[in-house]
Amino acid sequence: MSDGIKIEIVTPSEMLFTESVDMVVIPGSEGFFGVLPRHAATLANLQRGRVDIYNNGSITRRFFIDGGVADVLPERVIILAERAVDLDAVSVQQLEEQAVNATQSESSFVNAVKDAI
Amino acid sequence: MANLKDLKTRINSVKSTQKITSAMKMVAAAKLRRAQETAEAGRPYSSRMQQVISGLAANASKSNAPELLIGRKEPKKHLLIVISADKGLCGGFNGTIARQTRQEIKRLENEGKSVLVFMVGKKAADNLGRDISNRTFAKIENVQGSNVNYSEVERITDKILTSFEDKQIDQVSMIYNQFVNAITQNVVVKPLIPAHVDGVSEKGTVNYDYEPEENELLQLLLPRNLTTQIFSALLESSAAELAARMTAMDNATRNAGDMIDSLTLVYNRTRQANITKELIEIISGAEAL
Numbered sequence: 001m002s003d004g005i006k007i008e009i010v011t012p013s014e015m016l017f018t019e020s021v022d023m024v025v026i027p028g029s030e031g032f033f034g035v036l037p038r039h040a041a042t043l044a045n046l047q048r049g050r051v052d053i054y055n056n057g058s059i060t061r062r063f064f065i066d067g068g069v070a071d072v073l074p075e076r077v078i079i080l081a082e083r084a085v086d087l088d089a090v091s092v093q094q095l096e097e098q099a100v101n102a103t104q105s106e107s108s109f110v111n112a113v114k115d116a117i
Numbered sequence: 118m119a120n121l122k123d124l125k126t127r128i129n130s131v132k133s134t135q136k137i138t139s140a141m142k143m144v145a146a147a148k149l150r151r152a153q154e155t156a157e158a159g160r161p162y163s164s165r166m167q168q169v170i171s172g173l174a175a176n177a178s179k180s181n182a183p184e185l186l187i188g189r190k191e192p193k194k195h196l197l198i199v200i201s202a203d204k205g206l207c208g209g210f211n212g213t214i215a216r217q218t219r220q221e222i223k224r225l226e227n228e229g230k231s232v233l234v235f236m237v238g239k240k241a242a243d244n245l246g247r248d249i250s251n252r253t254f255a256k257i258e259n260v261q262g263s264n265v266n267y268s269e270v271e272r273i274t275d276k277i278l279t280s281f282e283d284k285q286i287d288q289v290s291m292i293y294n295q296f297v298n299a300i301t302q303n304v305v306v307k308p309l310i311p312a313h314v315d316g317v318s319e320k321g322t323v324n325y326d327y328e329p330e331e332n333e334l335l336q337l338l339l340p341r342n343l344t345t346q347i348f349s350a351l352l353e354s355s356a357a358e359l360a361a362r363m364t365a366m367d368n369a370t371r372n373a374g375d376m377i378d379s380l381t382l383v384y385n386r387t388r389q390a391n392i393t394k395e396l397i398e399i400i401s402g403a404e405a406l
Contacts, residue, residue: 008161010161010162010165011162012159012162012163012267012345012348012349013155013158013159013162013267014158015158015161028328029328029329030328030329040326041324041325041326042325042326042327042328043169043172043173043325043326043327043328043334044327044328045328045329045334045337045338069169069334069337069338069341071165071168071169078165080162080165080166080169082267082271082341082344083267103268103269103271103272105268105271106268
């Protein structure tokens with residue numbers, strides 16, 4: 001769509017998602033907030049939670065992030081997250097494999113992701 | 118003149134060395150591709166983080182900005198994070214890091230600061246030996262290559278930040294090899310605390326809404342930025358190490374080839390000389406009859 005908003009979800013190891021979408025809902029540390037095109041420039045700290053991508057009025061992609069920061073400009077959003085997973089692409093089994101020799105913060109993230117699936 | 122058997126042994130041993138070096142070169146080249154991809158995949162995150170921090174720093178009030186950003190008034194204790202390789206056989210890779218570290222320690226001590234070092238990787242620590250024996254803050258190994266792991270780096274950062282808050286250290290900088298391309302690595306000294314902020318980006322002019330407000334956000338982001346910087350330095354250094362090893366092993370293979378050529382020449386000359394000598398002996402023996 002021509003008047004969508006460009007969203008990038010970036011983790012230290014990869015560029016997880018970059019696409020133009022209708023709306024995105026982000027888990028800000030002071031509450032969830034939705035971002036539509038022409039949103040006011042905002043820099044927000046994020047908490048652990050779900051990032052929902054909306055297209056044509058319904059959720060099309062779901063991601064789970066472990067806190068981070070969102071840099072919002074009227075035409076684009078950059079979400080910097082230390083850990084992030086695509087909820088539709090990940091399986092419980094994969095997560096369990098990951099959790100085998102994980103640190104405490106990692107395994108608590110993995111558990112949170114499991115709940116979110 | 119060396120005898121033939123010795124020469125043959127020599128040639129064979131150089132040949133097997135050449136096999137090893139050329140295998141190492143190929144292994145390094147294969148690993149380098151992957152390491153380079155990882156290092157490049159990590160760049161968007163660190164560059165965007167840097168952008169965000171620069172924008173914030175430009176807008177934050179200077180008076181009560183966090184110490185992580187503007188530094189302490191009279192810095193006395195400096196922590197130097199030195200990133201080298203765990204393995205050798207990679208040309209000047211570890212040597213240049215060690216040399217730069219020595220210089221840096223000298224420079225800081227001339228400024229009247231006391232220096233602590235945080236050694237990442239085994240080789241520079243071995244090389245510096247006595248220079249750092251009573252300055253060591255911590256030593257870790259085996260966190261590079263495929264073992265680079267964000268959670269591990271978070272643990273390192275936590276340790277550094279705790280010491281910073283306890284005033285055991287006032288400043289932090291990091292020495293590592295930056296990957297430029299397959300044949301070039303640059304030794305970089307990068308300040309971490311106080312944070313190095315690039316010139317005000319064009320972002321400085323945008324009026325951001327902050328959530329929470331600037332200084333609080335900076336308090337949250339600066340530690341993360343530290344982790345990101347160390348993480349990306351580890352990735353860069355791993356790629357640079359493999360590149361250095363590839364080049365070094367390529368040279369070694371070529372040198373071994375040259376050596377084999379010249380030894381083979383000597384071998385053949387000796388063999389001919391022996392044959393000639395035997396013939397002369399036979400002929401002169403026959404003539405004497």
